Amino acid sequence: MTLDIPLLISEPVAEALSRSKPVVALESTIITHGLPHSRRLETALAVETAVRDKGAVPATIAVIEGVLRIGLDEKALGGLADASGVRKLSRADIAAAFVDKATGSTTVAATMIAAHLAGIEIFATGGIGGVHRGAEISFDISADLHELARTPVTVVAAGAKAILDIPKTLEVLETLGVPVIGYRTDQFPAFWSRDSARSAPVRLDEPSQIARAHRLRTAMGLAGGQLVANPIPASAEIPTQVLDPIIEAAIQDADAAQISGKEVTPYLLDRVLDLTEGRSLEANIALVLNNAALAAEIATELTNIS
Ligand code: PSU
Ligand code: MN
Numbered sequence: 001m002t003l004d005i006p007l008l009i010s011e012p013v014a015e016a017l018s019r020s021k022p023v024v025a026l027e028s029t030i031i032t033h034g035l036p037h038s039r040r041l042e043t044a045l046a047v048e049t050a051v052r053d054k055g056a057v058p059a060t061i062a063v064i065e066g067v068l069r070i071g072l073d074e075k076a077l078g079g080l081a082d083a084s085g086v087r088k089l090s091r092a093d094i095a096a097a098f099v100d101k102a103t104g105s106t107t108v109a110a111t112m113i114a115a116h117l118a119g120i121e122i123f124a125t126g127g128i129g130g131v132h133r134g135a136e137i138s139f140d141i142s143a144d145l146h147e148l149a150r151t152p153v154t155v156v157a158a159g160a161k162a163i164l165d166i167p168k169t170l171e172v173l174e175t176l177g178v179p180v181i182g183y184r185t186d187q188f189p190a191f192w193s194r195d196s197a198r199s200a201p202v203r204l205d206e207p208s209q210i211a212r213a214h215r216l217r218t219a220m221g222l223a224g225g226q227l228v229a230n231p232i233p234a235s236a237e238i239p240t241q242v243l244d245p246i247i248e249a250a251i252q253d254a255d256a257a258q259i260s261g262k263e264v265t266p267y268l269l270d271r272v273l274d275l276t277e278g279r280s281l282e283a284n285i286a287l288v289l290n291n292a293a294l295a296a297e298i299a300t301e302l303t304n305i306s
């Protein structure tokens with residue numbers, strides 16, 4: 001017996017895919033687990049608009065009542081933004097959410113899986129998960145890194161969150177053979193800041209080049225995606241000197257409160273938001289919008305490759 005995957009692709013997304021129009025996948029965890037309630041719907045809609053403004057179709061992905069939804073209308077987005085108790089779903093959690101008929105947001109890893117199922121090659125987010133500071137003790141390494149090594153979706157992010165251990169995150173990506181492409185930069189960006197004092201292993205300056213590299217990897221039969229590291233706009237960045245002590249304090253708070261597992265990332269983001277008095281929130285939103293626009297440009301270039 002084969003089971004059907006409970007999958008629903010929205011009308012506009014299905015139409016765009018069938019006509020080979022540009023489509024950009026968007027994740028939902030950054031909305032439900034990365035932003036305060038008051039800014040969720042507004043941000044989700046603004047990110048979709050940033051994709052549309054560049055001529056592509058947005059496909060926000062989430063599991064709603066046990067169904068994997070690719071493309072959410074405003075009502076569904078509003079329901080997700082308002083809901084409490086929304087699960088955070090990574091690769092390990094999706095099938096159980098179907099069985100339980102649960103509602104959950106997809107992380108970078110789960111959104112890549114869902115995008116690939118639907119035939120979407122490019123995805124925009126804020127920052128990927130990575131190797132946490134102190135991972136040599138905690139073993140906390142995000143499933144996002146392994147997903148990048150196995151699922152052929154190009155992910156546009158503002159680097160890795162500065163709450164992580166960025167050098168270790170880059171080492172693991174190198175070990176896994178994931179291309180890490182600095183977009184118009186030699187530096188690997190650190191989410192809220194443009195620089196992390198680490199270089200980006202590869203640099204490409206044109207969306208068309210990133211699209212070609214994606215397709216060439218497919219042609220070579222290479223598993224996995226690419227990470228496009230797109231620095232936050234200069235006008236929105238928070239310099240590392242300002243952030244570093246705040247991140248240290250947030251990590252100490254997390255240790256004291258014995259936060260572990262998938263709670264760690266949302267907890268740290270929330271503490272940084274409090275400690276920066278909201279400045280990190282504005283930066284977070286600005287960088288997601290910037291990534292959505294670049295992903296739409298790459299999506300358009302992908303449709304130009306015959
Ligand atoms: N970036 C943000 N906010 C977030 C995340 C990333 O600005 O909430 C989420 C993404 O969904 C990412 C996840 O995939 O955190 C990583 O979580 P973990 O470290 O538990 O794998
Ligand atoms: Mn983790």
